[in-house]
Amino acid sequence: MAVLLPLRAAPQMDGFSLTSWLANIKWWQIGLLLLIWPVHAFAQGAVTVNDALAVLYKWAPFLVLNGFLFNVLISVLSMALGTGLGVLVGLTLISKWYALRLIGNTGTAFFRNAPWLVLLFVVLLAFPFEFTIFGMRVPFPGWIKAVIGLSLPVAANIAIVVRGAIQSVPSAQWEAAESLSFTRIQTLWQIIIPQCIKRMIPPWMNWYAILTMATPLCSILGTEEMVTLTRQAMEAEGNKPEFLMPFYGFVLVLFFLYCYPIAKLTVRLERKFAVKL
Amino acid sequence: MWSPTQPIVAMKDVKKSYGDFDVLKGISMDIMKGEVVCIIGPSGSGKSTLIRCINALNDIQHGSITVEGQEVHDPGLDKRILRRKVGMVFQQYNLFPHKTALQNIMMAPVKVLKEPRAEVEERARALLKKVRLEGKENSYPGELSGGQQQRVAIARSLAMRPDIMLFDEVTAALDPETVKEVLVTIKELAADGMTCILVTHEMGFAKEVADKVYFTDRGLIVEEGHPSEIFTNPKDPRTKAFLSQIL
Numbered sequence: 001m002a003v004l005l006p007l008r009a010a011p012q013m014d015g016f017s018l019t020s021w022l023a024n025i026k027w028w029q030i031g032l033l034l035l036i037w038p039v040h041a042f043a044q045g046a047v048t049v050n051d052a053l054a055v056l057y058k059w060a061p062f063l064v065l066n067g068f069l070f071n072v073l074i075s076v077l078s079m080a081l082g083t084g085l086g087v088l089v090g091l092t093l094i095s096k097w098y099a100l101r102l103i104g105n106t107g108t109a110f111f112r113n114a115p116w117l118v119l120l121f122v123v124l125l126a127f128p129f130e131f132t133i134f135g136m137r138v139p140f141p142g143w144i145k146a147v148i149g150l151s152l153p154v155a156a157n158i159a160i161v162v163r164g165a166i167q168s169v170p171s172a173q174w175e176a177a178e179s180l181s182f183t184r185i186q187t188l189w190q191i192i193i194p195q196c197i198k199r200m201i202p203p204w205m206n207w208y209a210i211l212t213m214a215t216p217l218c219s220i221l222g223t224e225e226m227v228t229l230t231r232q233a234m235e236a237e238g239n240k241p242e243f244l245m246p247f248y249g250f251v252l253v254l255f256f257l258y259c260y261p262i263a264k265l266t267v268r269l270e271r272k273f274a275v276k277l
Numbered sequence: 278m279w280s281p282t283q284p285i286v287a288m289k290d291v292k293k294s295y296g297d298f299d300v301l302k303g304i305s306m307d308i309m310k311g312e313v314v315c316i317i318g319p320s321g322s323g324k325s326t327l328i329r330c331i332n333a334l335n336d337i338q339h340g341s342i343t344v345e346g347q348e349v350h351d352p353g354l355d356k357r358i359l360r361r362k363v364g365m366v367f368q369q370y371n372l373f374p375h376k377t378a379l380q381n382i383m384m385a386p387v388k389v390l391k392e393p394r395a396e397v398e399e400r401a402r403a404l405l406k407k408v409r410l411e412g413k414e415n416s417y418p419g420e421l422s423g424g425q426q427q428r429v430a431i432a433r434s435l436a437m438r439p440d441i442m443l444f445d446e447v448t449a450a451l452d453p454e455t456v457k458e459v460l461v462t463i464k465e466l467a468a469d470g471m472t473c474i475l476v477t478h479e480m481g482f483a484k485e486v487a488d489k490v491y492f493t494d495r496g497l498i499v500e501e502g503h504p505s506e507i508f509t510n511p512k513d514p515r516t517k518a519f520l521s522q523i524l
Contacts, residue, residue, distance in 0.1 A: 176371035179332055179364075180385040180437060181357040190388065194375045 019206040022263035030256070052246045059233045060250065067226035068254050074147055074225065075212040082151035082211070083204070086158025093163040096184070104159070111156035116149075117217050123149035124221050143225075146218040154211050161203045165196035202270040209262045213255060226251055279346025285310045285441060285472055286331060292339035293326060300326045302496035303340070308474060308489075310440075313467045315483035315504070316476045318493035319519055324476040327493070328443050331474065332356075332363040345440065361390070364434030368446040370426040372418040378405065378429045379414040382436045390437070397436070404432040408462050424455025428462055435466075442466065444475040480523060484508050492516045 092104030111119070123145050131138045169192050177187040219227040230251055234243045284307035293301040300323045308314050316324045329335040330342055333349050333356045342349040349359060372381050382401040386392045405411060408428035418426050427447055434442060444463065448456040460482050467473050467486055477483055483490055483504055490507045492500045492515075500513045511517045 172367065172369055172371045173373065175334060176367065176373070179334060179360055180433070181360045181389045182385065183357065186388055190384070191373055195373075 019209055019263045019266050022209070022260060023267040025260070052242055055237050055243065056246045056250055059237075059247075063226060063229055063233065063250065064254065066224070067229040068258075070143075070223075070225045071212065071215040071218075071255075072258070074143060074150070074215050074218060074223075075208065077147045078150040078154060078211055078215075079208050081147060082154030082207075083158055085151060085155035087162055089155055089159035090162025090166070091188075093159060094166055108156045108159050111152050112160070114153065116153055116214055117220065119152055120146060120149040120217055120221055123152070142221050143218065143223045146215075146221055146223050150211060150214060150218075154207055157207055158204065161200055161207070164203075165200045166192055168199060169195050198273050202266045202273065205262055205266040205269070209259045209266070212259055212262075216251075226254070279343075281310050283346065284308055284343075285312075285345055286474070287343045288330075288340065289342075290340040291327075291330060291337050291342060293323075293330065293335065293337045300496055301330075301337070304493075304496075304498055305340075306491060306498065306501070308472065310472055311470045312488045313473045313486055314475070314489050314491065315487040316474070316491045316493060317478070317480065317483060317519075318491075318499075321495075322493045323496045324493055325445050328445050328474060328476050331441075331443055332360050332365055334365075357389070361437055362440045363443060364437060364439035364441070365443040366427070366430050366434055366445065366447045368449050370418070370423070370430045370450075372426055372430055372433070374418050377415045377417055378410065378421065378432075381418070381429055382433045385433070386436050401432070401436055404435055405429075407435075407465075408432045409458070422455060423451045424458045427451065427455075427459045431459075431462055431466075441472045441474065444473065444477070446476050446478065448477070448479055478523070480508065480520075492519065494519070 089104050089108060092100045093108065095101050095104070124142065127140055127145055127148075129142075130140050166188075173191060173195070174187060177191050182191065215225060216227040218225050219231070222228070230247050234240075234247050237243060286306075286308040288304055288306045291301050291304040292299070304323075304327060306314075316327065318324055326335055330337050331344065331349065333354075337350055344359060344363060347354065347359065372378075373384065376384060379398070379401055382404055383394070383397045386397040386400070387394055402414065405414060408431055410425060410428055410432070413421065413425065413429075416425075418429070421429065431442075431447075447463075448459050451459065456479070460479060463473065463475070464482075464486050475483075475487075485504075487504050489501065490504045491498050492507060492511075492513070494515050500507060500511060500516045507516065508520065511520055
């Protein structure tokens, strides 16, 4: 139906709107937000702003070094694993063999449309907590499972990015390479992928930002990352409700400070590469 | 075994269709080594499809095409070996945009033929000189004009030392003033004895350079012969109509 046309023509979001939205936040808006929340939180509290901030100040180095950096580590490892896996799966999506394409498409569709939290639970429960290799017990800690669990949906989404980028190269390039006797593999790695790697960078960074923001999910698996440690810190300080806003606000600000520049850069690169092509 | 006294390209009753649409309805032609052959005809008459069948970019449903005696559409044939013998130049140049002119030319001999880089580079520079693009070695395709890009594309094909060159409307996308520089390059190639098969709309060029002209219409060869016959004394009414329209 003609009415549906604009809907169908709408580009696939792929979460990119999130990055755009994040990158569009202005600095003064953040300032305003930071001013408003403590005022609201301390309107009728027994603990003063100064008390709460002093406690947070005490805990902050621990939360950043043991908590946030661990989130960063998880995100980097998940991204590395997800990218490697995603490129491989992306290549199956453009395979000449129907069976391989079918497997790739099914897997991609499944992992793109499954809730990340559920995937994390499944990975957590599917693997044992330790392996025995040649009589040696090798522990398999929860945070490594979290890395694997998070990398699965990332891989599925990177696969789509890879396929899209490869398909964006005109088919005439394939024909030119074919008529010069290049093999399919040579054509892909030496002619097609070098041309579209730039196009992959902005969506790739976008998925990295999304992944980083999803790492607090690991706290539900008991991984001692930022959110888990924040909760433990508040418990250690007597679990006063007045701490909730400053502590979780601190987590929020850290994630924002980390992801905001990535989002800004993504949008800038996106614009730059869009013009260059 | 093929010998140079036999046709270098021989087509017998070649038929091809896309679904219900018959593009080629039984094409036969013999092309001898060193010949320059122009295929002319109205758009949609199957000229490009025809030329693309010679290096197996398109498959055929019926008939046979041999290149140096080797059946092109033999399922057991390694098409890559065939394509080393048959160079192809496209309407849209199709240079690799992320490589310089020199790299574009060197890539296939180095990666596909595994020839030593130094040797290939020497040949590539000589080829650039031959197509009058000295000094453009390090230019990227985006920095070159259409005519220059097309000449790099010709050099790129020649770097594989093919026996036959296919030109698929190579001047159709060019500005009128750059058409000539590309045609001069092809003319020199022809003079060197390269077997050239061209699909073209450049009637003046066909008249001057071709040894043989084929006029195709709706998937069939309507008329063939020396350009002096075809252009001055066309026999078939369709050839007459076509030539009167464009000349």
